[in-house]
Amino acid sequence: MASRTQNHIFLLEDDTNLSETVTDFLEEEGFAVTCAYDGEEAEAMLYERRYDILLLDVNVPGVDGFSLLKEARERGVDTPAIFITSLNAIENLEEGYASGADDYIRKPFALKELLLRITTLLKRNFAHRETPRVPIAEGVEFDAVGNTLYKEGEPLSLQPKELALLKLFLAHPGRTVSHETIYETLWDYDETPSESALRTYIKNLRKIIGKERIVSIKRYGYKYLPL
Known part of the structure; x- marks a missing residue:
């Protein structure tokens, strides 16, 4: 390979x-x-x-x-x-x-x-591909080439699944992403998706980019609201 x-x-x-x-x-x-x-x-x-x-x-x-x-x-x-x-x-x-x-x-x-x-x-x-950081919230930017999130110019450390979730939201701005799509993206075929872990990832991302940026769609999924 x-x-x-x-x-x-x-x-x-x-x-x-x-x-x-x-x-x-x-x-x-x-x-x-x-x-x-x-x-x-x-x-x-x-x-x-x-x-x-x-x-x-x-x-x-x-x-x-x-x-x-x-x-x-x-x-x-x-x-x-x-x-x-x-x-x-x-x-x-x-x-x-x-x-x-x-x-x-x-x-x-x-x-x-x-x-x-x-x-x-x-x-x-x-x-x-251009490398400027893309603003995704007040004071928060994302470098899609380097896969790095910045807040007030300082790089932040994200867990791999948190990073994958953020990239999934940024690929679908303003659109609802289903729980099923999130599970398929974040967890490999030999892993068991965890609803509680997903809630934790959502909570951590909301702390960084703002609760109002990630909206919960009851019984279906989540929607990222861009600037």
Whole structure:
């Protein structure tokens, strides 16, 4: 397995055999992969968390890949995206880039070529990423590149799950994040989610950014209210 900070990839591919092949390969390379098999399922899953790369087949049941990405871009999703498709006409290429794609790979393809395209986009995205701290509350800023929270200019120490929870809220400003999504993000598959631990993480974050910034939605989840 390659040594790297784990990046999370969203894969939309309706061919289950190809989906499994790509997923197994990428997981062996150290990536986490979330799969969807049709456009409507992808629509429901795409906004549940922040991904580092989107791999999108075009001709899938339900919403096609072009329309899915175009809507995502309109909703502010700037995650680098690669279309995986058998379409090869120049018009298809133009439509793909017009919908917001960063790259395009045609079937059939070599898995190592896909890996090269993914790693190239990740490096490009990191190199172009601005590093200013983002204000998230009065006197509180977050550096998304360094994964560091600052209060009055001083770095604060957060537990890993508190940091993951904060990043999840910042990826969904003004939107309710369900308990289920939080549990899936904070706890690994071999861990048991803890409601009491989650309440503690919420309490600690509220102490830093203000109770009014994290609103409890009864029986459903929490909502982060940006400045």
